[in-house]
Amino acid sequence: MGTKGSELVKKINLGPSGLQVSAVALGVMRITKLDLAQATALLDTAYTSGINFFDNADIYAGGEAETLFGAALKNASFKREDVLVQSKVGIVPGKRYDFSKAHIIESVDGSLKRLGLDYLDVLLLHRPDALLEPDQVADAFNALQNAGKVRNFGVSNVNPGQIELLKSAVSQPLVANQLQLSLMHTGMIDAGIHVNMTDDRSFDHDGGILEYSRLHNMTVQAWSPYQYGFFEGVFIDNPKFPELNAALDKLAAQYHTNKSAIASAWLTRLPGTQVIAGTTNAKRLADIAEAGNIRLEAQEWYDLYLAAGNDLP
Numbered sequence: 643m644g645t646k647g648s649e650l651v652k653k654i655n656l657g658p659s660g661l662q663v664s665a666v667a668l669g670v671m672r673i674t675k676l677d678l679a680q681a682t683a684l685l686d687t688a689y690t691s692g693i694n695f696f697d698n699a700d701i702y703a704g705g706e707a708e709t710l711f712g713a714a715l716k717n718a719s720f721k722r723e724d725v726l727v728q729s730k731v732g733i734v735p736g737k738r739y740d741f742s743k744a745h746i747i748e749s750v751d752g753s754l755k756r757l758g759l760d761y762l763d764v765l766l767l768h769r770p771d772a773l774l775e776p777d778q779v780a781d782a783f784n785a786l787q788n789a790g791k792v793r794n795f796g797v798s799n800v801n802p803g804q805i806e807l808l809k810s811a812v813s814q815p816l817v818a819n820q821l822q823l824s825l826m827h828t829g830m831i832d833a834g835i836h837v838n839m840t841d842d843r844s845f846d847h848d849g850g851i852l853e854y855s856r857l858h859n860m861t862v863q864a865w866s867p868y869q870y871g872f873f874e875g876v877f878i879d880n881p882k883f884p885e886l887n888a889a890l891d892k893l894a895a896q897y898h899t900n901k902s903a904i905a906s907a908w909l910t911r912l913p914g915t916q917v918i919a920g921t922t923n924a925k926r927l928a929d930i931a932e933a934g935n936i937r938l939e940a941q942e943w944y945d946l947y948l949a950a951g952n953d954l955p
């Protein structure tokens with residue numbers, strides 16, 4: 643299935659789903675700082691910039707993000723069918739992770755109600771539940787798919803072993819894995835570059851998830867693409883990172899674009915990777931979307947990796 647919309651941002655396949663998704667997507671975790679008119683303008687800017695994919699979660703702003711996104715989607719100048727809406731389930735904030743059948747189904751019903759939609763294009767399991775019972779997830783996915791409430795399924799923040807465990811019962815393809823990934827959060831890449839070394843960067847925290855994702859045709863969705871640490875702040879224009887910002891500036895000038903676009907293009911240069919940008923600023927979103935036309939040279943990609951404070955053994 644294709645979607646309409648501008649071709650300004652390149653489209654990639656979302657795993658084996660058959661969906662063509664923009665390589666830059668809009669995440670709406672922070673959207674409730676906007677009012678309805680501003681949120682509608684943000685969605686319209688996304689669409690006219692070539693972004694056709696929107697990432698939600700049941701827990702963002704305690705559900706208020708889905709409510710506002712849904713209202714903005716109704717007001718927007720494009721049709722719901724022309725874009726793809728993803729949400730997530732499985733976190734009960736501050737209490738537990740919950741992949742039980744009852745929780746998954748109830749949560750999706752809640753998301754659809756808040757969003758004012760009949761179906762989600764994609765549902766992700768948000769963060770692994772230590773008490774996972776794969777049969778429960780399989781029953782929930784089958785029920786949601788048969789009811790026409792969810793069309794595609796995926797995961798977030800999981801490693802290959804956890805995916806295999808899910809697949810022991812789940813029959814639908816898992817089309818995406820949403821993972822923290824940015825120029826300042828490269829552990830999954832470092833471990834591959836430092837393989838067989840004894841330094842800290844050689845430590846594999848994630849079970850080779852990038853290689854696994856490629857082998858199994860799962861799109862990697864990069865969350866917090868402009869942040870360092872765990873929501874510590876933005877690295878772009880941040881004086882804490884002079885070398886990285888100088889390298890971003892240089893390439894931004896060379897490609898006649900801006901630093902956010904270059905930081906995004908660094909991610910989209912990784913095969914099968916989609917950027918989930920969380921800006922609430924329409925101008926910034928249009929800037930970020932410029933990444934959709936940029937393919938960095940391999941040396942430029944490595945120059946940025948090194949400027950971010952990494953090394954090559």
Ligand SMILES: NC(=O)c1ccc[n+]([C@@H]2O[C@H](COP(=O)([O-])OP(=O)(O)OC[C@H]3O[C@@H](n4cnc5c(N)ncnc54)[C@H](OP(=O)(O)O)[C@@H]3O)[C@@H](O)[C@H]2O)c1
Binds near residue numbers: 671698878918
């Ligand atoms: N799966 C998961 O566990 C998980 C976890 C976290 C997030 N997510 C998803 O990922 C999305 C993005 O996460 P995020 O919002 O943390 O990531 P982000 O896009 O890296 O950060 C966006 C924040 O950075 C600010 N910002 C300041 N200068 C910026 C610049 N030059 N370029 C871009 N942003 C700048 C934005 O402010 P303005 O709004 O003023 O532009 C906004 O507050 C979320 O919306 C959510 O959908 C998923």
